[in-house]
Amino acid sequence: MKLTNEQLKKYKEDGFLIIENFCSDEEIDKVTNEMKKLIDEYDPSETISIFTTSEQDRNTDDYFIGSSDTIRFFFEKDALVDGKLAVPKEIAFNKVGHALHNLNPTFEEFSYSPKIHDLIYSLGYKKALSVQSMYIFKNQRIGGEVNIHQDSTFLHTTPLTTHAIWFAFEDSTIENGCLRGLAGSHKAGITKRFIKNDENKFVFVQDSPDPVCKKEDFVALECKKGSIILLDGAVLHYSEPNKSQKSRHAYTLHFIEGEDGVVYEENNWLQSSKPFRAL
Numbered sequence: 001m002k003l004t005n006e007q008l009k010k011y012k013e014d015g016f017l018i019i020e021n022f023c024s025d026e027e028i029d030k031v032t033n034e035m036k037k038l039i040d041e042y043d044p045s046e047t048i049s050i051f052t053t054s055e056q057d058r059n060t061d062d063y064f065i066g067s068s069d070t071i072r073f074f075f076e077k078d079a080l081v082d083g084k085l086a087v088p089k090e091i092a093f094n095k096v097g098h099a100l101h102n103l104n105p106t107f108e109e110f111s112y113s114p115k116i117h118d119l120i121y122s123l124g125y126k127k128a129l130s131v132q133s134m135y136i137f138k139n140q141r142i143g144g145e146v147n148i149h150q151d152s153t154f155l156h157t158t159p160l161t162t163h164a165i166w167f168a169f170e171d172s173t174i175e176n177g178c179l180r181g182l183a184g185s186h187k188a189g190i191t192k193r194f195i196k197n198d199e200n201k202f203v204f205v206q207d208s209p210d211p212v213c214k215k216e217d218f219v220a221l222e223c224k225k226g227s228i229i230l231l232d233g234a235v236l237h238y239s240e241p242n243k244s245q246k247s248r249h250a251y252t253l254h255f256i257e258g259e260d261g262v263v264y265e266e267n268n269w270l271q272s273s274k275p276f277r278a279l
Contacts, residue, residue: 001019001022001115001118001119002118002119002121002122003017003119003122003123007019008122008123011123011230011232013183013184014181014183014184014235015181015182015183015184015185015186015187015231015232015234015235016181016183016219016221016229016230016231016232016235016237017229017230018221018223018227018228018229019227019228019229019230020223020224020226020227021226021227022115022119022167022226022227022228023167023226023227023228024226025225025226027110028167028169028225028226030106030110031106031107031110031169031251032169032249034104034106034107035096035135035249038071038096038104039073039089039090039093042073042089044073044075044085044089044092047063047072047073047075048075048080048083048084048085061202064269065269065271067097067098067099068098068099068270068271068272068273069099069272069273069274070099070103071096071097071099071100071103071104072096072097072098073093073096074093074094074095074096074097075092075093075094076092076093076094076137076139076142076143076144077094077144078142078144079091079092079093079094079142080092087142091137091139091140091141091142091247092139092142093137093139094136094137094143094144095134095135095136095137096134096135097132097133097134097135098132098133098134098270099132099133100133100134100135101130101133101253102130102133102277107133107135107251110251111130111133111253112130112279116165116253116279117279119165119230120163120165120255120279121279123163123230125161125255125257125279126257126258126259127257127258127259127278128255128256128257128258128278128279129255129256129257129258129276129277129278129279130253130254130255130276130277130278130279131155131254131255131256131264131270131272131276132155132252132253132254132270133251133252133253133254134251134252135249135250135251136249136250136251136252137247137248137249138176138177138239138242138247138248138249138250139242139247139248140176140242140244140245140246140247141242141243141244141245142242143176143177143241143242143247143248144241145177145238145239145240145241146238146239147238148213148215148236148237148238149236149237149238150186150190150191150233150234150235150236150237151164151231151233151234151254152190152233152234153190153191153192153193153194153204154194154268154269154270155233155254155256155264155268155270156190156193156195156264156265156268157256157257157262157263157264157265158262158263158265159262160189160190160233160234161233161256161257161262162232162233162234162254162255162256163230163231163232163233163254163255164230164231164233164252164253164254164255165228165229165230165231165252165253165255166179166228166229166230166231166250166251166252167228167250167251167252167253168223168224168225168226168227168228168229168250169225169249169250169251170225170246170247170248170249170250171223171224171225171246171248172221172222172223172224172227172248172250173222173244173246173248174220174222174240175244175246176242176244176246176247176248177239177240177241177242177244177248178220178221178222178223178239178248179221179229179237179238179239180215180218180219180220180221180237180238180239180240181218181219181221181231181235181236181237182213182217182218182219182235182236182237183219185211185213185234185235185236186232186233186234186235186236187234188211188234189208189234190207190233190234191206191207191208191209191210191211192204192205192206192207192208192210193205193207193265194268194269195265195267195268195269196267196268196269197267202269211236213236215238218236218237218238221237233254255279256276258276258278264276
C-alpha cells in the first residue's frame with residue numbers, strides 16, 4: 001500500500017498520519033497469539049533478579065543494551081514489589097524488544113510484508129533499513145505513562161531519516177492511553193540525543209533547548225484495531241497511563257535510510273552485531 005499524494009502531504013505537514021484498516025483481524029490475531037505463546041513460555045525469575053539486585057542500574061543497562069539483537073521482556077515499573085510479581089504474569093510487561101522482527105518467524109513475516117514495504121518506500125526511502133521492533137502492551141490499570149519524546153533522540157541519523165509505524169493491535173482510545181502527537185513539531189528537528197558516552201554510561205546530550213509545549217496542545221490519536229499511525233522520528237509524542245479496564249496492545253517498527261551519505265551514529269544505544277536488514 002502506497003501513500004496517496006494527499007496522505008503524504010498531510011504526513012509531511014503534521015508529522016503523523018492515521019491509516020485505518022491497514023491490518024486484517026487475521027494478521028493481528030496471528031501475531032498476538034504468538035506473543036501469548038512467548039509469554040506462556042517465558043520464565044520471569046531470571047529477569048526479576050536483574051531488576052532487583054544491589055547493582056540494579058548497571059544490570060538494567062546491560063539487559064537493555066543486550067536487547068538490540070534478541071528478544072527480551074521488560075516489566076512495567078509497578079509490576080514488581082519486593083522482588084516478586086505483584087500482578088499476573090500476563091499483564092506484568094511493558095514491552096518486548098527489540099528484534100522480534102528478525103528473530104521470531106511469525107513477527108518476521110508480519111514485519112517484512114509487501115504492504116509495509118510499499119508504504120515505507122512511498123515516504124521516499126532509497127534503502128529502508130528495519131532497525132527496531134517493539135511489542136507494547138499498555139496493559140489495563142498498570143500501563144505506565146510514556147513521557148513526551150522524539151524517536152530520533154534514540155535512533156539518530158545524520159541527516160534525520162527515522163520513521164516509525166505504530167500498529168494498533170487493539171482499539172486505542174483516550175481512556176486506555178492512546179498516542180498523542182504535536183502537529184508540525186517535527187519541522188524543528190530534535191533537541192537531544194540518547195547516547196553512550198566515553199565512560200560507557202547512557203546519557204542525554206542536549207543540543208538545543210526543549211520546545212515549550214503544553215499537553216493540551218497535543219492531538220489524541222485515537223484509532224481502531226487494524227489501524228496504523230505513521231510517525232516522523234522528530235515529531236513530539238507521548239501517551240498517558242492506562243488506568244482503564246482495557247489493554248492497548250500495539251507493535252512498532254522503526255526504519256532509517258541505508259543509502260550512502262546517511263550516518264547511523266556509533267554512540268546510539270542500539271547497535272546491532274549484524275548489518276541492519278533492508279526492508
